Amino acid sequence: MQIRRIEIRDFRKLSHVLIENLEDGLNVLVGDNEAGKSTLLAALRAVLFERHRVSGDVAARMQPYGQSVRPEVAIEFDLGGKSWKLRKAFCQKPEAELIGPGERATGDAVEERLAELFGFNPPGRGQSKPEEHQGIYGLLWVEQGGSHRSLGVGAGRNMIASALELEVGEVVGGERGRALLAAAEERRNGFWDKRGNPRGDYKALRDEVAALEARQGDLTAQLADYDEKIAALEKKSEALARYGREDHHGKAMLSVEAAKAAVQRSEKLDAAVKSAAERLDRLRLERDAAAERKDAREKLAAAVEAARKAVAAAQSEADDRRALLARHEAAAAGAEANFAEARKARQQADDRVRAMEQAIAHAQAAALLRDLDERLTAAENAEAKRREHTAAAEAITIRKPDIAALEKLQSESDRARLQLEAASVRIAFEPEGARGVSVDGEAHDAGEPLRLSRDAVLELQGYGRLRIHPGGGVEALRQAADAAAASLKDRLAKLGFADLAAAREALARGVSARQEADALAKTIAALAPQGLDVLRQSVESQRNLAERPLTEMAAAITEASDARLAELIAAQRKALKAEQSAETALASARTGKEEAGREAATLAERSAAAQRRQEASVQDLTAARAQAGDKDLLDALAAATDAAGLAEKQHAEAKAALDAAEPDAVLLELQRAERAERAIRTDIDSLTRDKRDIEIELKALGRDGLGEQLAEITGQRDAAASRIAALHAEAAAARLLHDTLAEAQRETKDRWLGPVRERVKPYLKLIQPDSDIVLNEDTLEIEHFVRKGVREPFHSLSVGAREQVAVIARLALADILRASGQPSAIILDDALVNTDEGRLERMHLVLQKAAQALQVLVLTCRERDFLQLGAPIKRI
């Protein structure tokens, strides 16, 4: 099919679109986003695949938004070289018309005719879905954004399959083949599990054979054991019977009896030997006793002699020791005297040193007392003076502020007087002659000017009275001067001074007396730092020290000095040394004396003991001889020796007789005979017991019918083995059948997809040489993309790669359809938006190559990308 013209009215957002003169090969339809290019594809789908009478949601979706109009789509297309016109109106007054070569259909007939022409199955009702209802156009018309998904072969599969079969012939087995394969697989699965191990009945039977064989082996072993037991029973019975026949036990008993008699004989001889031996022993003992007695007598005599010698030796040695002791005693006495003398000399030296030390200490104490006394006297004097000065200072009460107040009063008084004087009338008298002058009745030296500050009456001699009345405030001044003078005077009187100078002088005296007292206090502190009382106590205690009485010897010393003391100490040391050496000598002499004393005592004791021993031995000897004389003892010894010799001879004879009877051999023979008898008896017992045991055991085993069981198991095993042999063959055949069928199916499928591979190859060469697209044999969906021999699942490719591979697969499938006489337009709605520029150029080559044989409509919003494609561009 090639689409030539498309006209759309009132279909969703498209109010009117007309696209004409679509060519064979590549056509580019450009529309901006939202311009409705996807709607264009929806309209194409609607006119071809939706029933014109479709209602409900499907119809509603064809309406422009918010309107209720009559969507209408009309297309013109070529099919099988003939031109066709198709028009459908939806919703209101739905209408359909199809005009073809020599035919015209309207209404529902249009839908049937379309389904026939394009080989699709319209839906019973509702919306037509690309994958289910639109045949190959579900595959060849790609919606925007769907190009990288799986192909969506869906309902197109059968058309492609028949196209493929046209090329490669009928190679699939159809329903029958699938059923046979399923049956073969089921049978094989009945025998084998996934890992190729036997399962189910087959495995059960194998296990059963193994179990039966194990049981058979077990039973065989048991039976062998059983047979062995029977053989053993046979042997035991035979052995017992032999014992019975040949009477081994009876013979053994006789042999025991004979041996016992021989033993009794030998025992008698043995008793005789023993009694002879006893007699011999007794006589030998008697002979030995006589000999002992004789020896004892000789020993006693020898002891007496030895004791005598010992006494003599001990006495001589004791005498020597006594002399030595006397010498040691003398030496010890001398050492004693030396030591007493040395001690005395050392004690005298001690006394002398002590006296000298005392004398020196006494002199030092007297000197210290003197010094302390002097310091006390000086301190006490200073204290007396300090007290006087302090009293004087305390008597003067005036203080510096008093003086200041007085000075102020003085100056005020002086100033008032000067002011008065300045204002007063100065009257100088210049009497002629000696005329006197009196003032207010009092005479005044006329030579002296008079200052008058008050009303006064001068009597000038010679003149009369002159009443003077000073004016100008003299009176006030005069009163002020009087008041100031009175104040001063009053203050002085209070303080007890006549004038200011006297007050000042008193103050100076007080200060001086205080300074003097302070100086004296310091002197006292220097002399008696801890106070006068302490100093006084020190003087008192030192005095006590100094006045202690001296020993006579110390008192006698006239020249007490350290040098002298040193001499005395040296002498003292020398005396001490002499004393020590004398003491050592004394100790040594004493030790010597004591040792000599002890040895002398020991020897004396030894000598006494020897004496005692000698006396005792003499006593013993005397007593013994009183009992038996020396000769009696010798005679008795000779008689006993003879008797013993005789007994020895008799014993030897008895022994010879016993040896001749071979007692060991006789005994051994008895033991042997007894052992033999015992062994035979034990063997018979044990054989009897074993036989009984085996019989019991066999009885118990027999009940189970071992042989019957074994025969049965063997039969079962044989049967199972022949069954399993048949099953082996069946299992192998089942596997072979399935494998052969599956392999055959695989190979034919491979052949089947051959044309797809051939078609894909030239396109792939343009974008990715050395690659391949692998489709699923059944669904025809893309399974893998192979690049340089590496298989990658389609869904793990990048989006870009997926859309390229999917577009190529669609083109290849369209090629196959074309080859089967079904040229079909391909519509790609922005199918390569995820493809980079470089690849896009190569994909354009791919599209151009496809367009050599197919009509390809490219819907795009990217006009620029396609300007260089060399295809007619139409805008929506």
Add this chain to the structure above:
Amino acid sequence: MGFRFIHTADWQLGKPFGNFPGDVGAELRLQRIRTVQRIAELAQERAADAVLVAGDVFDSNEVADRTIVRTLEALKAFAGTWVFLPGNHDAALAHSVWTRMRDMGVPDNVVIADEPEPLDRWGGSAIVLPAPLRRRREALDQTEWFDGAATPDNAIRIGLAHGSVANRLPGAAEASNEIPEDRAARAGLDYLALGDWHGALNIAARSWYSGTPEPDRHKANQSGFVHLVEIAAPRAPERIETLGVGHYCWLRREVEMIDGTCNAALEALAALSDDHRRCVIQLDLSGTVSLAERHRLERELTLWEAKLHHLDVDDRALLDEPTSDDLDAIDTAGFVRLAVERLRAKMQDPNDPETGAARMALRMMYLDHVGQGN
């Protein structure tokens, strides 16, 4: 005064028939005891003086106690003397089925002839000389003593032995426990009652095998009988009456199919004259059949299995020869046909290790195809 007895042997009681599954085997086991009971009844009916059993009463010395007890019970119908000779299967070992039977208590009329001693149980009219086997395989001829065994002049001398008569038995009979062919003559026997050979057979002068009374294998010989023997007087000729007591017919049919159909096999089965329920059939098939015929044969055999007591088919030698029709029936095109061709090629290549498997696979595919109703 003559002597009438039943000569039988090889009862093989306790034989388990383990290779016969389930009830089939159980029935076969049980029937052997029933047959013994039938013999007892016959002996009673025919007023026999004795029943002489010439060895292998039991299948082995190690049968279950239960088998011994049931055997003793089955004997009750005959009150005359039973003489049991230990054979190679039940030799008189130190411990044997016989010692066990004795321990259980043996009725007075039952004689266990486990010693080579003359038996005089019939008032001197007849003396039975037994040659018991006391090992499974005796190195020496146990019947030798018969020659020197003294019996009263007027007594009928009956030998009782178990083994193969030298140089006389057909085929590859086992050559152990050999009995000289002229033993009867040399020992002056009136009748030598033999056991071991399972078919009835007059092996030498006055020397007879009675065979087993109940067949136990597919061997084309006279089994399923006992001998009712009557000897009128010493040295008088023996009169033998062969009485059928066997229940099951053990039959082997060997069929070769040469015309591509399975008709021959089905005809062989249809020709069975005996009571089908009593038939234990071994069917050995050879030749070739088409797959369609194989399919038919298998359906038919299933029916026969139900009819017969037991049917064992050995078709290892029967080869499928798929015809073009067979193969076309499966499929003429597509991958199935490819698989068919490959299997056929394999099948026809005698050097291919899977040739047998391929043959069976084709049959399976055919059966699958048929099973699908195509």
